[in-house]
Amino acid sequence: MAQFVVTSPDGRKFRVNAPDGTTRMELESYVRSQMGFTPQDDEEEDGPGFFGATKNAIMRMGGRARGLLDAYQAEQFATIADGQEKQAQIDAQRAETGEEPSLLEKILTYRPPFAQPLETTDELRGLAAENVREQALRNQDFALRYPMSAGGQRGAKIVNQETFSDVAKFALDNPLDVLSFAGQVGIEQAPSLGAAIVGSAVTKDPRVGMGIMGGSTFAQERFGQMAETAQKYGYDLTNPADAKKAVADDAFMKEQADRGFTRGSVIAAIDAATLGLGSKLPVNKTGLAGNFGLQVAGGASGEAAGQYLTEGEITSPGDVFVEGIAEGVTLPLEVGIMVAGNRSGADVDAQSANVS
Helix, strand or coil, X not given: CEEEEEECCCCCEEEEEECCCCCHHHHHHHHHHHHCCCCCCCCCCCCCCHHHHHHHHHHHHHHHHHHHHHHHHHHHHHHHHHHHHHHHHHXXXXXXHCCCCCHHHHHHHCCCXXXXXXXXXXXXXXXXHHXXXXXXXXXXXXXXXXXXXXXXXXXXXXXXXCCHHHHHHHHHHCHHHXXXXXXXXXXXXXXXXXXXXXXXXXXXXXXXXXXXXXXHHHHHHHCCCHHHHHHHHCCCCCCHHHHHHHHHCHHHHHHHHHHHHHHHHHHHHHHHHHHHHHCCCCCCHHHHHHHHHHHHHHHHHXXXXXXHHHHCCCCCHHHHHHHHHHHHHCHHHHHHHHHHCCCECECCCHHHHCCC
């Protein structure tokens, strides 16, 4: 057992005895549950207002971004563990046959006597499981600590609609809630868009900003599929035993990686195409209207293509609709990438930059 100091949402500090290996997020969640705190305790009854919801959206994105590194590290540890396992099988066969490894293999695998021993296969899988679990716990914790507004939470039910006609009906019945939800989904991309704007401004080339956005989109999809794939396989990644089973399951690890690569590639490619076409339009009313249509169509078609290529069909019409609207919400920042680079097809001149 180890002793930890945890701060509750009201600022009080508590000493908590917990088993070694307990994560900070688990401790904070335990203290909040024991003290009766809920995510809305320091918010108004209707949830966070506009500025609070905006801050929360950015915080959720920050948590997910950290989780991408967890997923990457989990894959690396699992891959090394697989390699060690295969090498152990080869060594066992050689022990039986008396076969010696080649000189090149001896050189490449040589370790001096004073070198630290390598982690065992079981230890590597344990490290992979820790990273997978950290990602799941962090995403869960940030969703609780930084909730959407009440309207956004109601609007989120649109993703549960089974057909496009159901989606349309829900959106018409709850237009403000759906816009609130889509808006907060879009705002979660503000940090990436901000980095892209800075990249364009520094280099005076919007293609740099587009590259940053494309890379961010790919990374989010490539390393963001653990939780959804785990649902299919019946794994609870917040559970240590399930997390260790998941990283040792070759089919699970391959499917989540393939799914992420496919979604990341197609969505990033469509984003790049729509941004490229949009950069050719002038920064005036007509050009902005055209850009709005391009980005909405690109967001929706990217999500639809991602679902179709990984599932064989469109499984969530609501997500397709929301991704399109969310792209429209972030249009000003996407135009900022082009303006910051001082290009719109050609250089943006003062006349075309005046929206009148």
